[in-house]
Amino acid sequence: IPAMRLFTCFLQLLAGLALPAVPPQQWALSAGNGSSEVEVVPFQEVWGRSYCRALERLVDIVSEYPGEVQHMFSPSCVSLLRCTGCCGDENLHCMPVETVNVTMQLLKIHSEDRPSYVELTFSQHVRCECR
Structure with a gap:
């Protein structure tokens, strides 16, 4: 089938x-x-x-780092390439088959301390396929 x-x-x-x-x-x-x-x-x-391909998408920091929900970040989202699109078959989904790590500098805002710069790493999709 x-x-x-x-x-x-x-x-x-x-x-x-x-x-x-x-x-x-x-x-x-x-x-x-x-x-x-x-x-x-x-x-x-x-x-x-x-059709299925990597497109620029704004990704919320907390969705990628749920353990950091008690902090605020500036900016609160980052631009990343992510797989999206149609596959021509309902049973197939657009999935990453090649990724690279991208490290970005963000401002982490603490409730008690002064804001500080931090480096966070995100997965960026390079190549996508219907699977």
Whole structure:
């Protein structure tokens, strides 16, 4: 059964790629007080932009370091590449297959002491696959 799902996903991808590349069409839509031209995004571009890949995402510090919930950090979130996107099969999920550690300097704010700079390490996704 997993082989059949993989084959079905492959056929869906192949069917999409086999379609002729149609240039974006212009459609006049009524905007109430006039009309405006709307560009249609071609299927290949929609597929490519939505398929599983690493994209920049703002990640909350406390979600990565739950043991630090009693402290405040500045900034409170950091920008990291994380796997996201569609896989073409409900049973597959976009997962990291290669990661690197990135160490960032943040300001840790203590309730009693003065704020201090700390270095925290985060996992950044480099390569993603549907699994």
